[in-house]
Amino acid sequence: xxxxxxxxxxxxxxxxxxxxxxxxxxxxxxxxxxxxxxxxxxxxxxxxxxxxxxxxxxxxxxxxxxxxxxxxxxxxxxxxxxxxxxxxxxxxxxxxxxxxxxxxxxxxxxxxxxxxxxxxxxxxxxxxxxxxxxxxxxxxxxxxxxxxxxxxxxxxxxxxxxxxxxxxxxxxxxxxxxxxxxxxxxxxxxxxxxxxxxxxxxxxxxxxxxxxxxxxxxxxxxxxxxxxxxxxxxxxxxxxxxxxxxxxxxxxxxxxxxxxxxxxxxxxxxxxxxxxxxxxxxxxxxxxxxxxxxxxxxxxxxxxxxxxxxxxxxxxxxxxxxxxxxxxxxxxxxxxxxxxxxxxxxxxxxxxxxxxxxxxxxxxxxxxxxxxxxxxxxxxxxxxxxxxxxxxxxxxxxxxxxxxxxxxxxxxxxxxxxxxxxxxxxxxxxxx
Numbered sequence: 001x002x003x004x005x006x007x008x009x010x011x012x013x014x015x016x017x018x019x020x021x022x023x024x025x026x027x028x029x030x031x032x033x034x035x036x037x038x039x040x041x042x043x044x045x046x047x048x049x050x051x052x053x054x055x056x057x058x059x060x061x062x063x064x065x066x067x068x069x070x071x072x073x074x075x076x077x078x079x080x081x082x083x084x085x086x087x088x089x090x091x092x093x094x095x096x097x098x099x100x101x102x103x104x105x106x107x108x109x110x111x112x113x114x115x116x117x118x119x120x121x122x123x124x125x126x127x128x129x130x131x132x133x134x135x136x137x138x139x140x141x142x143x144x145x146x147x148x149x150x151x152x153x154x155x156x157x158x159x160x161x162x163x164x165x166x167x168x169x170x171x172x173x174x175x176x177x178x179x180x181x182x183x184x185x186x187x188x189x190x191x192x193x194x195x196x197x198x199x200x201x202x203x204x205x206x207x208x209x210x211x212x213x214x215x216x217x218x219x220x221x222x223x224x225x226x227x228x229x230x231x232x233x234x235x236x237x238x239x240x241x242x243x244x245x246x247x248x249x250x251x252x253x254x255x256x257x258x259x260x261x262x263x264x265x266x267x268x269x270x271x272x273x274x275x276x277x278x279x280x281x282x283x284x285x286x287x288x289x290x291x292x293x294x295x296x297x298x299x300x301x302x303x304x305x306x307x308x309x310x311x312x313x314x315x316x317x318x319x320x321x322x323x324x325x326x327x328x329x330x331x332x333x334x335x336x337x338x339x340x341x342x343x344x345x346x347x348x349x350x351x352x353x354x355x356x357x358x359x360x361x362x363x364x365x366x367x368x369x370x371x372x373x374x375x376x377x378x379x380x381x382x383x384x385x386x387x388x389x390x391x392x393x394x395x396x397x398x399x400x401x402x403x404x405x406x407x408x409x410x411x412x413x414x415x416x417x418x419x420x421x422x423x424x425x426x427x428x429x430x431x432x
Contacts, residue, residue, distance in 0.1 A: 017387045020391055031058040034329055036069045036315075037091040039078045041281060043071020045349045062332045082109055082318075090320035092330040097145060098311045099383030105133045112136040113331055119338045122356045126209070127236035130380055131314045137162035139314035141355035143347065145381075146310040147191045147279050148294040149181075150286060155274040157293070159302040161198050164275055165239050166248075168253050168364035171274070177273045181297075182264035185279025188256040188399035190309060192277060194297040194377065195254060196398065197305030199239065200232030201419075204393040204427050206307075206384045211385060213431055215424050227423035235300060241406060250406040256399070276306035280370040294369035296377035310378020312355045346351045385430030392422045 033053070035090035038046055050056065055065040070091070076227040090109070104110035114135065120128065123141050131139040158164045168180030182190045186372070196202060201301055205212045205225050212225035240294045241249040255262045255273075265285070267273045278286065278294070281295065296305035315337045338343040345358035353371035354360040360371060386394040400417035401419050404410045 010053065019248045030064075030076065032065050032326065032329070033067045033068050034062060034093070034321075034326055034333055035079065035091040036067060036093045036095070036177055036333075038069065038071055039075045039323070040071055040073060040094040042095050042350065043069055045346070047071070048349050050347055055190060065326075065329050065333075083107065085109060086320075086321065087320055089321045090318055092318060092321035092324065092326045093333060094316050094318060095142065095225045095313065096316055097313050097381065099131050099381050100316065101138050102384055104316065105136075105138060108319055110138045111304055111317045111322060111327075113334065114318050115140065115184050115338060116335060119335060122338075124357070126380065127312050127355055130311045131316070134182050134414065139316035140334045141312040142337060142343070142373045143280075143313055143352035143355050144310060144312045144371055144378075145280070145352070146370060146378055147186045147194065147277050148370050149194070149297045150276055150278050150295075151293045152268065152271055152274050152276075152290065153287075158298050160298050161190060161235075161239055161300055161306075164298070165253050167274060171253075174311040176272060178213070178262045178267045179264075180254035180266060180273065181275040181277070182262065182273050182276045183257065184264055184268065185282050186400060187279060191279060192256045193398070194277070194306035195256075197308070198297045198299045198304075199235040200229035200300075201227060201396075202307055202379075203423060204226055204382070204430070206379050211382065211431065213427065213428065215427060220313075226420070227426065228416065228420045231300075233412060236405075236412070241412070244409060246411075247409045248405060248412050250408060254406075256402055259417045264422065280352045283366045286307045287337035288365060291366045291369055294373050297371050302351075305377035307377050307379045308374075309381040310374040311381040313352075333338070337424055364389060368400065382430065385426055387430075388422070388426045389429035390425075390427065394426065395422075399421060 036046060050061060050067040050069060053066050053068050058064055058066055058149060061067055072081055078096065079100065085091070101110065115162065127141045128137060131137060155167065158167065164180060171177060181195065185191050193202060204227060208225065214223045214225040216223040216226050237248065240251060241248040241255045247359045255264065258264055296308060299305050315334055317330055317334060321327045330425050337346065338356065340356055340359045343354050343356040345356050347359070347363065347367065351364070351367065353367045353374065354363055360367070363371070388394060390430065395413060397419060399413065404415050405412050
């Protein structure tokens, strides 16, 4: 069953391609197939949008074509499939995050495109930049990919990180709280980055829209681009750790993953955890009243926030489309994805914050709340800095750090100093 008017989609695709100067496949040509790959959540949503291949008529969305959506088992499987794709097996379009662009260009799996001016005008320069590499665009922004913090029923809005900690300890026994802040979506490395950031640590720092490359030297004063600020360790001790002999351990407030006595989803729903990090793909997980509380994680001082990743995900053009003779058709479908109508159609099903500014006004309360949180505290997700050097990526370091200092009893000063060295090295490597 289709979720939008097929004739309208086809007309939009024709107009979009005409604007882009791309010739259409003749209407009388034999039916051909455009293949789109996505993960286990976006794939079924695209299938709902386009319908099953056997239910489509050629030209419903792109003149002369039907759309075959192939969901992969999960996000990691999708990336592995793209990396291993060949000219024969690869898709025409793949839905993925912005940090796939540099590697996809370097390994020859992605191809550049030019958006029609009328479509491009609906996106910010940062959004276009997220899907660009060395000045060339490789996809169409679909939605803002971010998390926000929500609070449970009856929990007051916190002005600072310390206010959340105070609320937890003041109500721990009377309300049978199992933790103060947990992560429902995104994990420690992605979803929980805003918690680290609020306390003084993140993979890189932004300045004037670019990564700040001003780093301190060993034994010298802190610099503006240092991933770990000078107050980070003291903030950990003050808000989320408690002394344990010569070292430290978690004080129970922050629970980045399920552990003995703490189950984030069930405990949050039961009112046993006051605050939670929620992903914008989890619109059905909590009540509308809780969604309305969405905000960035508050910082140490009032009016500041922990930064969260807030880049766009996109529909990316592959190099396989041209090799299969589908380049014009793939660009046509990308123009539909990028149009106001296409964004509205897709996000009615996907229900993430629209990337298209003109389409976002049609979003529901969930989409608008998360878009607002992203606007307040987001930083771009830049793969070249996050992937690290020598295997020391942010993705492997972030969760491991919390385990080592808060649960495994390792020396806080030593482990933090080592992490600082690695994160600085990642910033240097990512800039090259």
